[in-house]
Every structure is written in structure tokens, then in C-alpha cells.
Amino acid sequence: MKSIIVDRLVLALVLGALSLAGTGLAAEGSQDAKDEQKRAKDEKQQQRKEDQQQDQVQRKAEQGEKQQQQRAQQEQKQQEQKQKQDQQQLERTQRKSEQEQKQQEHRAQQEQKQQEQKQKQDQQQLERTQRKSEQEQKQQEHRAQQEQKQQEQNQKQDQRQLERTQRESEQNQKELRARQQQQQERIERQSQQIQQERAQQQREDQRRDQRQQQRLSQQQQQQRIREQQQLVAQYRQHLEQEERLAREHADRLRQQRRMAQYRFQEEYLDRLRQQRVYLRDHRFDYDNDPYFYTAPIYRYNRGGKYYQINEYGARTLRQAVRYGYEEGFRAGKADRDDRWRGGSYKDSYAYRDANYGYNGYYVNRTDYNHYFREGFRRGYEDGYNSRYRYGRNDNGNYSILDNIMSQILGFQNLR
DSSP states (O other), X not given: OHHXXXXXXXXXXXXXXXXXHHHHTSSOHHHHHHHHHHHHHXXXXXXXXXXXXXXXXXXXXXXXXXXXXXXXXXXXXXXXXXXXXXXXXXXXXXXXXXXXXXXXXXXXXXXXXXXXXXXXXXXXXXXXXXXXXXXXXXXHHHHHHHHHHHHHHHHHHHHHHHHHHHHHHHHHHHHHHHHHHHHHHHHHHHHHHHHHHHHHHHHHHHHHHHHSOOOOOHHHHHHHHHHHHHHHHHXXXXXXXXXXXXXXXXXXXXXXXXHHXXXXXXXXXXXXXXXXXXXXXXXXXXXXXXXXXXXXXXXXXXXXXXXXXXXXXXXXXXXXXXXXXXXXXXXXXXXXXXXXXXXXXXXXXXXXXOOTTXXXXXXXXXXXXXXXXXXXXXXXXXXXTTOOSSEEEETTEEEEOHHHHHHHHOOEEOO
């Protein structure tokens, strides 16, 4: 563009010069030449100014164009940046939207899975509940059947037990009448025997008094009487306390359906009541009873300790062993009749009580209980096993063998 402008200026100058030269021919030649030179110089200066102005204009135009181009480039860059930012924003928005959509889809899937799991759990719970209900129903039906069978069995057992009880009751009544008769006969024989033994003992005492030292001193007799009175009082108090325990034990026997053992205990308690009535009504003659002035003639060992005893005390301990064996045999036979396999002689109330035949005199209750239980244990084993290892049966009277009694007591003569 600049070269075009320059060419036009040169052409204008040439044309101007030619026109001036044509006209200057008619004027003065030198002056015209000077004027021409001056004009040329002026034109040249003017041309330079115009060229400078043109250059300035051109530079300004170029700078403007360049600035415009720069602004256009900046605007383009800004537009591109804006487009890029918009694109990035759009992409971010799209990614965010996609992420939100994925999250929504994931949450929807999670919720669907949870819902499916919950439905599955509810279904399983429902199935478990149904199975449990069915099992409980089956168990209830089974229990009902079992209870019905058990009830029928119990009714049959009760019927058999009732029939067996009736038969046993009839048999026991016969046996009881026989035992009562035998007991009455035994009491009469014992009474006669006691009278004979007392008469014989009196004779022996008289002879023994002649051979031995004089009878015990009056002070010793009074001390023995006081001790005996204390033992009797304690024994009577003990009998009153044992009545309640006997009733509790009888209730347990009825609950266990041990009717034979229950009847034995009732008979044992009846004998204890008769014994208690005798103790209540009997008036003991402390002053004239020979026990209180008769010196000891035996010694025996119990629990690693030796004790001395006279003939009256020895008779009482022999009686404890005999009565213990007899009551133990009846208790063992009762458990065998009840087919009771879960107990032993220690479960019997008679074994725990061990007071039958004891009147509170001549020996202390601890010694009597000990030797009663020794006889009871052996009698129970014979009665339960239906044998006679430690005793014998003499027409329904059970008695311990003499050698077994001697082994149990172990009396040793003092002189």
C-alpha cells in the first residue's frame, strides 16, 4: 500500500515538473530554474513530510491493525478460553450429572438390594416363624400325646397300685393281726423272761455283792440318779420334736408311692407313741432300782474310747441291737415290696430315729442310737435281699444271731 502512494506522488511531481517547464520557457530561465529548484525542494520537503505523515499514518494504521489483531486474538483467545471453560464447565456438569446419575442409580440399586434383602429376610423370618409354629404345634401335639399316654399309664399304674395296695392291705392286715398276736405273745414271754431274769439277777446280785466290793456309795448313787433324771427329761423333749419330722418323712413316702415303707413307718410311729405313753405314765423308783447301786462289770469300746457299764446297762444295749435288727428287717422288706431301688437303710426314718425300745434309763441315748443302727443296718440288708446272713426268722419273729451281737457290742469283763 505504501509503494502505491509513493508511485502516485512521483507521478504527480513529474507531471507538475513538465507543466512548470512548459510554462517556464516563456519566463526567465534562471529565475525559473531557481524557483523550480525551490519548488522542487519544497515539494521534496513537503513530500518528505507527507511521506512521514503517511508513514505515521501507516504505522498508526499498522499499530491499530496490529492492536485490532491483538484484540481480536485476545478476544478469540478469551472466547476460546471461555468456550474451553464453558466446555469444561459443561463437561464438569455432564460428569457431575453422570456421577449424580450413577450415584442415583447406585442408591437405587442399593435400595433395591436392601429391599430385596429385607423381603428375603422377611420371607425367611416368615418361614422360620411358620416352621417354629409348626414345630411348636407338633411338640404340643406330641406333648399332648405323651401326657395322654402318661396319664393312661399313670391310671393303669394307679389301678395296679390300688389293686396291689388292696392285696397288700389285706395281707398286711393278716400279717398285722399275726404280728400283734405274736407281739402280744412275745411281750408275755418277754415279761415272763424279764421277771425270771430279774429274779435270777437278784440272786446273782446277791451272790455278786458277796463276792465283789460293797455297793456304790450313797453319793455315787445320788449322782447317777441326777444324771438319769436329766437323760429322761432330754429324751422326752426329743420325742416331741421328732413327731414333726416323722410327719414330713411320711408325706415324702406318699409322694414317692412307697406305700409299703409308709405303712412300716406308721407302725413304727405307733410303737413310739405307745412307748411315749409308757414314759409319761410310768413312775420310776430311783431309790430301789438296783442299777443305781450296782457297780460296772463290763467295758466296751465305741469311737476309740472305752466305757464301763453294769449288767442293767448291758441288757439295754443288747436290746438296742435286737430291736434295731428287727426294725431294719421290716424296713428292708418294705423297700423290696415297693421295688424301691433309689434308697438305702439310711433313708429310713426308723434308722434316723433309732429310739424304739429306749426308755431313757440305764444308758445315754447316743449309745443306744449307735447300737440300734448297727442292728438296723444288718437287718435291712437281710430284709431287702430276702436272706438271713445276720439273723433268723422264728415264726415271723426276726432276731439277730448271738455271735453277730457279740461282735457288735464287744463287751469285756472287768473282773
